[in-house]
Amino acid sequence: MQSNESVSKSRRKVLHITESFGGGVTSAINSYILNSSQHEHFIFASVRSNDATGEESIGAARGIRLVPRKLSSIVELKRYIDEVAPEVIHLHSTYAGFLGRLLPFVPPARTIYTPHGFAFLRQDHPVALALYRLIEKLLARRTAVIAGCGLDEKNIANAELSHPATTELINVCDELPVVDTIRSQTDKPVIGMVGRVSTQKGYNFFAELAANCGDIAHFKWIGGGSADAVEVLQQSGVEVTGWITRPQVIAHMQGLDVYFHSAAWDGFPISVLEAARLDLPVMLRRIGPFVAEDLVTFASPAQAAQEIRAWLAGSPVALERALNNTARIQNHHSVENLQRALDQLYDRF
Known part of the structure; x- marks a missing residue:
């Protein structure tokens, strides 16, 4: 049986930061929180209005700070980090990963980055893709762990970014809401x-x-x-x-x-x-x-x-x-x- 002291030592304050709160990122973050409930979780995010799912203000996080998608919100991020004093900062998605790892008040030694899809895998102009890859390589140096959401992202972090600390963070599906089925008005499958x-x-x-x-x-x-x-x-x-x-x-x-x-x-x-x-x-x-x-x-x-x-x-x-x-x-x-x-x-x- 663990002592109170050992339990206390294992508890972390984890701050999740994302610019793309909405859609699958919302579900993923909420899933990580639910499945590591021994830690205290906080969220700092901006919501893409077109991606809103209704889950943005709910979940098991101890605190949620939603801000506009503006560069001025960086000041609010600094305040929130000072307020929460997290042991771990978990960055989610490309833009949060980019900005978060550039900011001097986000300590690299405490930073986890989960891309939720590397930008350099997009169907884009080759010059843009080369730039995305270069940025990811440079910012990998300011990242303690790259936690790919799946085996593929872990493999890419190893092969493309040569990061020494990578892991597979398995996405799961938590309990689904009980709802009545909605069928399309068709006789076809x-x-x-x-x-x-x-x-x-x-x-x-x-x-x-x-x-x-x-x-x-x-x-x-x-x-x-x-x-x-x-x-x-x-x-x-x-x-x-x-x-x-x-x-x-x-x-x-x-x-x-x-x-x-x-x-x-x-x-x-x-x-x-x-x-x-x-x-x-x-x-x-x-x-x-x-x-x-x-x-x-x-x-x-x-x-x-x-x-x-x-x-x-x-x-x-x-x-x-x-x-x-x-x-x-x-x-x-x-x-x-x-x-x-x-x-x-x-x-x-």
Whole structure:
């Protein structure tokens, strides 16, 4: 039995900082907090209004400070760090990782960085990608630990950034809200994707997939984005829900027959974990996080369309592939694995 003194020594104040509070980052941070509740957690964040899920002001954090997305909020960050006096500062996403590691009052020896998708993996101009990679290499020197949200981010940190302290911080799906199922008004099987309608989430890939298979399936995008991007989806026959709360997201997901994740780059997405938690057949675009875990993936809309047609035709091989993805995700991304990873991560400090 541990003494009170040893328990006290193991308790840390952890300050989570992100510029992109909303969507999957919100779910990930709340999951880390819930699964390391022996520590005191605080959040300093700005919320992207288009990504708001309704979870931004709830959760198990002891304190939450939400600020506008302005450079002037850096002054408020300094005040909050002085107020909380954290032993650990956990930076989430590219922009928070960039600014947080540049600021002189954020001590590198206490800093953890979780990219939630490295910027240099984006589909962008080669010069921009080279710049992103260079910045990440330089800022890695001001980082105690790079905690990739998945095996792929850990491998990338090792290979691309040569950082001496990297770890896999396994994303998991915590308890889902109990909600009534929302089905689309269609007799066709429904294939869905969750996320912001953006280049990162691969809306063009999903639109092309819908155009290829719209005769046999109904496609739904659960989320919102710019009017132009949403129009591309709608012109391909995709139903777009717009931004909705997380309970509504789960209600729509429960009404899917297949979950297809079309992102062009990503960490290991919470939405994929939620789909697996709901026992949905899972199909995936070929990107690093999924390849790293030996999941079945598809490189092009044409390949994905062929698999969907086979699945809908009752192909035992296609059915097995999708359900094996679901089972492998459930087994690896367990609460026990996450709690073990968080214990080892925060106990470094």
